[in-house]
Amino acid sequence: MKKTLLAAALCGAFTMSAHAQSSVTLYGLLDTSLVYTNNQLGHSNWQLSSGTTQNTVFGLKGSEDLGAGLHAVFKLEQGFLMNNGAQAFAGSAFGSQAWVGLQSDPYGTLTFGRQFDVMNDAVGPLTAGFNTWGGSIAAHPFENDNLAANSVVVNNSVKYASPVYHGVTFETMYSFSNKAGDFANNRSYGFSLAYAEGPLNLAAGYLQFNNAGNGSGAVTTGDTSANFIAERQRVWSLGGNYTFGAATVGLVWSHTQIDNVAGVFSFGTGTYLGAAGDATGTLGGSLRLDNYEVNAKYALTPALSVSGAYTFTHGAYNGSSPAWNSAMLQTDYALSKRTDFYLEGVYQNAHGAPADSVLSHAMINTLSPSSTSTQVAVTVGMRHAF
Template identity: 30%
Template sequence: MKHSKLVGLACLGMVALSPLSASAQTAPAPTSSVSLYGVLDIGLSRVSNVGGSGITRVDDGVSQGSRIGFRGREDLGGGLAAIFNLEMGVATDNGTLRQGGLAFGRAAFVGLSDQKLGQFTVGRQFDQMVGALLRYHPGFNTGIYGMTPGDADRVAGAWLDNQITYVSPDLAGFKVAVQRALSEGGTSATNAGNAWSASATYGNGPFNLGVATTSIQGHTVRPGSSYGVSQFLGTPLATAATAFVLPEYQATGIGASYAFGPATVAALTTRSTFELANGASDAMKTVGLSLSYKLGELILSSGVQRAKLASSAWTTVTLGADYYLSKRTDVYVTYNARKASGPNTRAVLVTNGPSSDDSQNALRVGIRHRF
């Protein structure tokens, strides 16, 4: 009797699992998708003073980094999905790859996403400074030229290799993320030692808030070409390209914004701490305010930031007008100006060479298309 019951149950199970069974025919099949996306930004820039001369050039990726990416998702059932992202940075003006020629320098990661538990990924991606804080930076609406000197606080966007990243689900507008990047015996191109990054963000209606921090052992900086200084933490620079590998580097920031109808006010403060092998240390401290106003398809923006490191300081003013021809295509005009002060301190807008004096400005007209 027991034997016959077991046989019957086995047969029933085989029928239930059969692709011809009614339940199998009506059960929803797991879905998967792969999408191609990108941003192409290009325009004409006039920089007032680079090494003593004004420069006019076709420049790309200023308002937003040009890129082509592939994003995929496979539904595994029960709210679980496999995800991946491959994204390459491209120079629209000449067709070459950005990020030092890496095939997928902007993103290369794979992982799992669960509706209740959050997202877990492994690979190369941005640290948490950009995702949590960029929207509050005065340079957000005017592009890379208006970002913090040398992008010292990494808010413009910087990567870490060999990342293990966890992002929580959205809990009533609140979300946290934690990242750990392994040095892999000092072979990592982004961090000679271990690195970590974390953020907490909140968004509910007109109010948004972000807090982030990143710590890196073996972070490389070139303060002469990036900040326009002649010495760094008391050490004279042999050349503007002199590099320092910092045993300890940490950037922390907090930003917030509030929308009053078509107007949005944002504020951001950051602190980037540098430490040399000889024990010398100091921090670049910044505070910035910005205002944007939407008039139909036109967005007007302005902002100011003050940055200070030791006896050097920089004041940056940003102005922008961005008109959307469609949801995907916009044309814009931006103006970014930086004034330096302090002994032997020159002005330098991000991605440009240092000025021969204490001021540098850039006027740009550009077009951006997203797909």
């Protein structure tokens, strides 16, 4: 009897120890809003929307202590729409993220699966489009540089993230096409470098997609992760911000080169515009875009904040020089650390593109394109994190 009790006690102790060294967390973010737009496909519109500023998601994340500073880590995350409960990534059980890997305290983290790219990890947080104080609706035109709030998720990815060395972190990734005999068709790769010390944050990165949207592979049209259907898309980005007191001010530059572009995804319509010609015009040839963003956020009180951003985008397209002016202003009130309300306005004006091109129409991210060169949207919404 004594031996049996001792064995049971030891088993219990080992079980408690194992549980203490492992953790699994259920988490999520809910974002819903009422949006007014002055022009969507030629009509003004009131709509109940989901994910106007941040992706609405739920997920599981976990870590197991393997000893000697080594941990097994994973994340499974699905996006969905608050207004109707539908999956954000149709047909995917965990379309937002699905990865597993090893984390070493002294050597960094290596992960495998469906993940956000490394440039979005590093430079994205310096933009208004990535953060709750601006969000997806404040993204640069057509989300051309993939810096907004995690809109592009890359399949078949191997990612390495270094530990922090004197404020510096480095990330790199490679995403396979998984195509026999066609290794480079629809693959992706990139790297980023970031520095954070006290009030100063700096980051830079490079990202490349080869034949994005060409069937299965790294970035597909089936799950709408491909912002552009093109032979090649290359993005360079650089940014920084500085916090002094209750204010944070940031600057971001990005350069996007898109070769043999055939179509661009419209989040508002759920389709690719321009590929075969449509109501908004055609799209083809080469496209170059430079985005210059200045942003600021100020906390009036611990609960009340205001923020704003302005982006000038200069382009080159088949001999023309299209350009966009985009501006955002938001005020946010937090009821608690997990629940807040926001009021946000976004303005976009496009000019200089050929009249028969998709580029001649203003198209605020998450909304259907305007029938003219100007679009204005105002949204009031609620967010809750758990």
